[in-house]
Amino acid sequence: MTAAPETGPARDADSAATPRLGKDLTGLEGLSAAQITSILDTAEPFKEVSRRRIKKVPVLRGQTIVNLFFEPSTRTRISFEFAEKRLSADTVHMAASASSLTKGENLVDTARNLEAMQIDMVVMRHPVSGAARFLAERIPSKVINAGDGRHEHPTQALLDLLTIRDHLGGIAGLRVCIVGDVLHSRVARSNIHGLLALGAEVAVCGPPTLLPIGISEMGVGVFTRVEEALEWADALNVLRLQLERMKHGYVPSLREYNRIWGISAARLARVPSRLILHPGPMNRGVEIDSDVADGPHSVILDQVTNGVAVRMAVLYLLSGGRPDLAEAAKGGGAK
Ligand code: CP
Numbered sequence: 001m002t003a004a005p006e007t008g009p010a011r012d013a014d015s016a017a018t019p020r021l022g023k024d025l026t027g028l029e030g031l032s033a034a035q036i037t038s039i040l041d042t043a044e045p046f047k048e049v050s051r052r053r054i055k056k057v058p059v060l061r062g063q064t065i066v067n068l069f070f071e072p073s074t075r076t077r078i079s080f081e082f083a084e085k086r087l088s089a090d091t092v093h094m095a096a097s098a099s100s101l102t103k104g105e106n107l108v109d110t111a112r113n114l115e116a117m118q119i120d121m122v123v124m125r126h127p128v129s130g131a132a133r134f135l136a137e138r139i140p141s142k143v144i145n146a147g148d149g150r151h152e153h154p155t156q157a158l159l160d161l162l163t164i165r166d167h168l169g170g171i172a173g174l175r176v177c178i179v180g181d182v183l184h185s186r187v188a189r190s191n192i193h194g195l196l197a198l199g200a201e202v203a204v205c206g207p208p209t210l211l212p213i214g215i216s217e218m219g220v221g222v223f224t225r226v227e228e229a230l231e232w233a234d235a236l237n238v239l240r241l242q243l244e245r246m247k248h249g250y251v252p253s254l255r256e257y258n259r260i261w262g263i264s265a266a267r268l269a270r271v272p273s274r275l276i277l278h279p280g281p282m283n284r285g286v287e288i289d290s291d292v293a294d295g296p297h298s299v300i301l302d303q304v305t306n307g308v309a310v311r312m313a314v315l316y317l318l319s320g321g322r323p324d325l326a327e328a329a330k331g332g333g334a335k
Contacts, residue, residue, distance in 0.1 A: 024144065028194040036161070036198060040165060042317060043310045056085070059316055062090075063121065063319055064090045065120060066092050070125060087316065122141050142319075149186065152190045155311055167275055172198060181239050230267055236263065239279070240287060275299055276300070277299055
């Protein structure tokens with residue numbers, strides 16, 4: 001492993017006196033520890049809403065949100081929809097493949113037409129890195145990035161952080177290793193920014209073909225053997241091999257990848273207890289074996305559960321809600 005530098009976002013990020021977010025959430029890069037912590041803390045009171053029999057609070061009553069998805073999604077899209085509905089927002093889902101985008105309309109014109117119908121927020125997934133920021137700079141509605149190309153997936157990283165905090169009691173000082181296809185991963189980039197901001201030590205591990213050149217400049221260590229990563233880390237975030245983006249033989253074969261890099265019960269048995277995360281969707285038997293995914297160290301479904309609360313928190317905060325008033329807002333009080 002190569003050492004992470006002493007300087008980085010973790011050391012200078014805790015200065016924001018008022019942890020408000022800006023107009024949009026397009027990434028975790030540049031957010032302070034106070035801002036990230038305030039999102040995680042705001043998610044706490046919202047967890048309880050999803051455990052109620054009637055899962056609805058009036059926090060976003062009257063707000064209109066468009067979910068604009070240019071790529072397939074199960075967890076993120078449905079989690080945002082649940083979060084919006086449980087906060088009483090009016091929501092519309094727009095699949096790009098069934099819209100006038102297929103007739104040549106550009107993204108900004110599409111968004112401006114939606115705005116002409118008086119919307120408040122856009123949640124967007126897009127295959128191009130930077131698309132969320134591009135849109136956010138061109139429309140007055142608030143924009144939440146639900147994953148853009150290889151750039152960032154901020155709400156995924158936030159739910160990962162919340163899940164680690166739930167299980168290990170905090171983030172600062174922990175060692176977290178992101179294992180697998182880091183090259184194509186927006187989840188990895190957002191996790192690196194968020195974990196470093198909160199004071200974790202971060203490393204990546206994978207075949208050299210799937211690690212971006214210069215990744216250590218982000219302030220992370222690099223392991224070349226998964227056994228070393230397992231020895232070092234308190235928690236592993238195991239990434240999906242993004243086979244749809246691999247046209248050039250990045251790995252010899254899926255079987256070979258599993259043999260060298262896969263997280264198996266046999267490998268886990270050689271080290272003390274480790275927390276295992278995976279953002280999904282999983283390739284079982286490739287980057288993670290089923291007995292690990294479904295085993296005692298796995299918190300993969302906790303991540304999914306936390307995703308709804310984290311997205312409720314982000315929607316609430318971007319709509320102008322104050323972190324300290326989230327509990328009261330659930331009952332219809334001031335935000
Ligand atoms: N983790 C994640 O982004 O999953 P989906 O692609 O199913 O939304």
